[in-house]
Amino acid sequence: MTEKISGRVVRPGAVVPGYVEVDGPTILSVSEHGHTGDDIIVPGFVDLHCHGGGGHTFTQGDPVDARAAAEFHQAHGTTTMLASLVSSPYELMRDATAAYAPLVAAGVIAGVHFEGPYLSHARCGAQNPSFLRDPSLEELSALVELGAGAVRMVTIAPELPGALAAVEFLARRGVVAALGHTDATYEETLAGVAAGASVGTHLFNGMRPAHHREPGPIVALLDSPSIVCELVADGIHLHDGMLRFAAHAAGPDRAALITDAMDAAGMPDGEYELGGQAVAVADRVARLVRDGSIAGSTLTMDAAFRQAVGAGLDLATASAMASTTPARALGLSDQVGALEAGLRADLVVLNPDLTVKRVMRSGAWLSPPAASGGE
Template sequence: MVKDRTALAGARLVLPGGVVEDHRIAVEGERIARLGGGAEPGDLDLTGYTVVPGFVDLHVHGGGGSSYTSGIAEEAVEVARTHLEHGTTTTVASTVTGEIDDLTRQAAVLSELVEDGVLAGIHFEGPFISHHRCGAHRPDLLRDPDPALVRKLVDSARGHARMVTLAPELPGGLASVRMLADLGVIAAVGHTDSDYATTLEAIDAGATVATHLFNAMPGIAHRAPGPIVALLEDERVTVELINDGVHLHPSVLGLAYGTAGPSRVALITDAMGAAGMRDGRYPLGPLQVEVRDGVAMLTDGSSIAGSTLTMDRTFKRSVTVSGLTLQQAVESLSAVPARLLGLADRVGTLETGKLADLVVVDSDTYDLVAVMRRGRWVRGAERFPTVTPA
């Protein structure tokens, strides 16, 4: 069987070893076959464009007017498609707090999409979180992280649970962290009122992720450093950050990068159903959200309710506003989350043999131009002329 072949020439590539100009990528079937060499007749001419690896989003609830929490497969596919068109070639579906039986039904639907290759896994955010830091989660549905209940949710994902966010200070919290670590599921500290010492205990028990660091947790005090300092200073922890200009002040983003470094930061969207859509009212699990000027808030105004981000916007903001280098941005949007998910042998960097998951942006503006997933163009290929013989 002859594999589909295509080649891109003349582009700037962001590779693990550095940024290279006027390079060529040859794709055969689903994978990158070769990197380097001169342009050949029939190649697509990407002069003036930059190619980066497809984005990997660890934490996303919805988009395109749909939600992963609906329990409807068609809606979940629409969410994944929306974010794919914005460069997210690998995505983990995040739930929100709900009744346990509702969450297990959602997990059954999402698991089928993992098995179909649409999703890379499931992230349970809630219900095992703090009443004091619940944010856009319904307080009456919160539960203590009893290990048996946590295990019930994980088992409902049929081996596709990638991450569970919980508050380790709650009864059963540390035991659940240990159980998740033993199961190979990421235990994430988030929506927590934990203190510094308890957070360190959670890390020692196996927690390896900070769910949207700074948001939905106590701030830093000079005699009570709280969970933020514990999570930032420990090299075993990857910290999620939402870089939308709303969730974090630019100086706080800089503090996180200065302390943890790009190799421990995973930029996420935490997007809800309004991502890629207009302002208006949207559901977020059992709650209602009002989006105005692109900012999502619960309708009672009590909390930010996720974001309306897409990863291409995160990438552009990170480079043009936040001052990250291209390599730093690629590390946080692709390589770090790919490693965390155990997928670094397949995605997250531009390397020979890996899946041809590519995002093409304008080299001057960093606006998204085209997306390829597994060797197939999702959007934008018509923009590029072919190289003609000299």
Template sequence: MSASEAVEKLLCGKVLTPQGLVENGVIAISGNTISYVGDRQHLPQAYIEWATVVDQPEGLLIPGFVDVHVHGGAGHDFMDSTRETLDAITQFHSSQGTTTMLATTMTAPKDDIDNVLREVDAYRSNNMPYAQLAGVHLEGPFISPQWPGAQNPQHIVLPNISWLDEWEKQYPGLIRQVTLAPEREGALEVISWLRDNGITAALGHTDATYEQVLAAVDAGLKQAVHAFNAMTPLHHRKPGVAGAVMEDSRIAAEIIADGIHVHPAVISILARLKTSANLLLITDAMSAAGLGDGEYTLGDQPVNVSAGIATLKNNKGALAGSTLTMIRGFQFLISKVGLSLQEASRAASLNPAISLGLEQQIGTLESGKQADILLLDDNLDLSSVWVQGRNIL
């Protein structure tokens, strides 16, 4: 089979590449892989004869979004993982531009976490029809009882290498990120273990001091979850966790760009400090994402959603995840924070891919990478989504 026969689709429009925007661009897709990205005038004529052409001259083609922190959506929660649940969550978020994601757990009893790992592992062993689950993000249970946020404090435990070692041996490579409080007893040893096993150690729900965070970074800590939320704040004499996250270039920062969790001016400050691969857009979405106001659960915590804002039912001041989607967060970074198209795309796609160690497969539109592609209109609204070359929207 010739190269031209192998090309099945040609997507034409403005193409966002790592080198910049190609105005008269084209992406050639062969199976689940990008085989060509560039200017249309350099595309071999034979490709056009064999391929299905999607021609949107005013459309914008960008890489699919990668969400490393998401709890659910469309009325479903990853803590209740079944095949039906995982299909529903990944189908909803793929319709919002997410092409790769981590199934994120809550602080819960070990048996409940065991079940999530078992179900996600089984799901990944078959063809995943929608957004691809790259693995699991354990948000807890190794967090601080002083900063539980929407996590159930009854299930908080000290960092435990034996649990992690058991899970890694049973499900090699499944756990991709663990959120913990670095000041807790045994945390530094766990962080070193995570580093040695290729798992992202992230701080969150933490009462740490600035100095304790730096010690954790020296041990292998790499990331901060939902920056500024559920952590000691910045003070000019006590920098706290927030100050360490802002100051230390070794820490990548997740941000919920919904205008509720963090003011856009503060996101703008963070973005100026977190250059290169250090700013990650996340949703922290819970089951209400994609649905209306009402009563829901986040893990085993009752949640009320009003005007799209999720709060604990028994503590109305505590935010309980979000109803954000990646496309809305991406738009917010551009329209409200002032990031460029390239900067927002990096935060939503490449940087989280780097966090997962998958930047050679996903995160940018380049030849040889997975054909995870979004088509946006001139308002930056989604028109089409391709996951591994399959058009799912």
């Protein structure tokens, strides 16, 4: 049974009046005729980096909690996402991989992202320093084998002993190697890129700052054509001017919006936990109790999309950053990330103010969100 969803359709590089025709779980066609109404139709959002939401977390390896976190973000338009853990003991990484593999097979999540534990102590941010350690090929090999495709991305600081070998291993095995939480020099970062890294984890945050005599990782990643740069568009992690600058510097085909959300997304202010550390959330901002470091976000992808547009990016650019580019970074552009015939029928219908009206995933309408959380 086919269905036509009409409005202003956001396609790669353009916004056209028309409709998206869906046949079951697949987009049948996209037409530039027959426009009615002022709804804005964008591809389902793709979040490369998310630790939880709606009071549920990905960080503990609990599949019931993980499914609930994914459902929370789906209601806000995220139809494809990675389940991100924080730095953890190997045993938790192993158990989470085993627990989440069935969710990956079922399409609930697109894979597991290990943000750490192979990160810099100097730039650990909200990562638990007790769990940080040098990259281990033995651990990575065991996790990749156990996951059988479930492990999709690993963030590593390229300056650590054994980091380049770990990046090379991941790239060979089809796992995205990301560079982040790093005190690397410009040259050390480029060595990580040359070894096969393809993503920069939340650019600017958890990195040595740029300097005109030592560009550091920020400039190296922005200037590397093979790197997709993650950007936390919440107005807290990045000033809107920096968000706009990075989007223009990298271009929409190399910039990806992420939430970096924790379980507090969509929840009231209060006390939460991340990686065994106490987190206080006040007025949307999550900070470690021990030192005040920003601890993830309370963001949802619809709010990130609105933030990007509010920062001065056009609808087509923001859509590419929220869907098309992250889908390509995960190797999923033949399935999701754009409103094109033959791709999965994942789309978000937005009101003129860019709030979520309806979400479709694999051709099925989801319930609308109770509120636009994460704003």
